[in-house]
Amino acid sequence: MTTHNDDHAEGPSRRKVLECMTWAGTGVLxxxxxxxxxSLGIIDEAVAAEQKGFTFLQISDSHMGFDKPxxxxxxxxxxxxxxxxxxxxxxxxxxxxxGDISHLSKASEFDEAENIIARARLDVHYVPGEHxxxxxxxxxxxxxxxxxxxxxxxYSFDANGxxxxxxxxVVDLKAGGLGNLGAEQLExxxxxxxxxxxxxxxxxxxxxxxxxVYPAWGWGTEDSARALGHLKRFGSVTVLNGHIHQVMQKVExxxxxxxxxxxxxxxxxxxxxxxxxxxxxPADKLRSMLGIARVTFKQNEQRLAIIDTPLQx
Amino acid sequence: xxxxxKKLLLSTVPAVAVIAIxxxxxxxxxxxxxxxxxFTFSPQQLTVKSGATVTWINQDDIPHVVVSDVRQFKSxxxxxxxxxxxxxxxxxxxxxxxxLHPHMTGIIVVQAATGSNAPR
Numbered sequence: 563m564t565t566h567n568d569d570h571a572e573g574p575s576r577r578k579v580l581e582c583m584t585w586a587g588t589g590v591l592x593x594x595x596x597x598x599x600x601s602l603g604i605i606d607e608a609v610a611a612e613q614k615g616f617t618f619l620q621i622s623d624s625h626m627g628f629d630k631p632x633x634x635x636x637x638x639x640x641x642x643x644x645x646x647x648x649x650x651x652x653x654x655x656x657x658x659x660x661g662d663i664s665h666l667s668k669a670s671e672f673d674e675a676e677n678i679i680a681r682a683r684l685d686v687h688y689v690p691g692e693h694x695x696x697x698x699x700x701x702x703x704x705x706x707x708x709x710x711x712x713x714x715x716x717y718s719f720d721a722n723g724x725x726x727x728x729x730x731x732v733v734d735l736k737a738g739g740l741g742n743l744g745a746e747q748l749e750x751x752x753x754x755x756x757x758x759x760x761x762x763x764x765x766x767x768x769x770x771x772x773x774x775v776y777p778a779w780g781w782g783t784e785d786s787a788r789a790l791g792h793l794k795r796f797g798s799v800t801v802l803n804g805h806i807h808q809v810m811q812k813v814e815x816x817x818x819x820x821x822x823x824x825x826x827x828x829x830x831x832x833x834x835x836x837x838x839x840x841x842x843x844p845a846d847k848l849r850s851m852l853g854i855a856r857v858t859f860k861q862n863e864q865r866l867a868i869i870d871t872p873l874q875x
Numbered sequence: 876x877x878x879x880x881k882k883l884l885l886s887t888v889p890a891v892a893v894i895a896i897x898x899x900x901x902x903x904x905x906x907x908x909x910x911x912x913x914f915t916f917s918p919q920q921l922t923v924k925s926g927a928t929v930t931w932i933n934q935d936d937i938p939h940v941v942v943s944d945v946r947q948f949k950s951x952x953x954x955x956x957x958x959x960x961x962x963x964x965x966x967x968x969x970x971x972x973x974x975l976h977p978h979m980t981g982i983i984v985v986q987a988a989t990g991s992n993a994p995r
Binding site (some may be wrong): 630631632665666692694696698728735736737738739740773777778779780836837838839 | 885913914917935936937938940951952954955970971972974975976977978980
């Protein structure tokens with residue numbers, strides 16, 4: 563099963579910047595000029611060349627507390643990821659964490675992750691993963707990261723003219739189903755974007771993919787079509803997700819979907835294993851499959867440039 | 876005389892014993908297991924008699940949470956090797972799923988205990 567979307571992009575222009583792509587290799591910098599993607603070569607050159615524009619980071623799935631063979635030391639790989647952040651030549655504006663901060667929603671796990679992430683000295687905007695709502699009363703995540711949010715933890719904010727929307731699609735899950743946003747959150751979303759100009763760039767972030775990556779493994783969100791419907795009129799929408807522990811990207815009309823690598827352990831590509839569980843790889847390969855993503859917004863460019871950087875390679 | 880009484884006693888004992896067994900049968904007699912591995916409940920459908928205790932054991936390398944569709948039972952987070960047990964006293968069909976990975980589903984079918992002394 564692949565992520566190839568049907569070719570029915572609507573809108574006045576049928577330019578398609580990228581067809582579906584699955585990124586499996588080392589970091590390649592893509593930027594978009596005039597709607598046409600151009601590869602700028604390896605990371606270091608690209609970093610030097612690329613200047614203006616406001617940049618933020620996406621990290622995901624730190625799973626603090628996981629200790630099985632796929633990665634017995636998730637603390638160390640998260641530290642390495644944050645070290646990479648600290649080493650970036652130009653400091654990003656902030657970081658987004660797309661959930662599964664902890665593995666079992668234990669206070670010690672949240673504490674440990676927070677201590678490491680704090681070393682980046684950046685504001686961090688979180689959304690929860692299903693692993694962050696495991697404590698019996700489902701309150702530990704909200705106690706830490708729920709301030710100023712609504713419902714299970716959704717919210718929005720503006721930065722550098724871009725409107726950011728954090729959604730929660732990991733609660734009230736139904737048997738046999740996928741991720742779930744729910745009526746209350748969808749109504750809030752509709753209201754949140756109602757008065758905004760269609761030319762304001764939108765970035766939506768949530769844990770489980772907001773497009774159907776692979777339903778047999780629960781990789782999708784039941785009611786995401788309604789959410790995307792509320793965003794249809796906007797000229798630039800970027801959707802950032804986690805949960806699947808690998809990079810996948812899809813462009814459909816004005817919407818760019820992107821999932822990030824985990825900093826903890828990789829998971830198999832859809833359909834290539836009996837289940838979506840942690841994937842054990844040779845030790846010297848592990849870090850090439852973990853990483854962070856850097857997203858850059860350049861004025862007057864429709865698509866944000868997303869660069870996935872592995873921990874190694 | 877004494878021998879005669881002994882014979883009488885011996886002939887009544889088996890009947891009493893049989894009655895005792897029949898009334899004791901439905902109470903917690905079976906223990907049955909559902910294994911969780913590779914994001915799958917095995918067996919996906921399990922049939923037990925009412926009064927049985929089903930034990931889920933997580934052999935996967937990721938935690939799972941067993942929850943009934945109508946919230947009749949719910950486990951804590953089960954990490955690798957953790958177990959959760961529930962005793963089904965009422966016959967019926969109990970659908971359940973994993974609260975973390977809802978595409979994982981299972982069914983416990985609880986049949987009425989058999990035997991003429993079985994409670995209704």
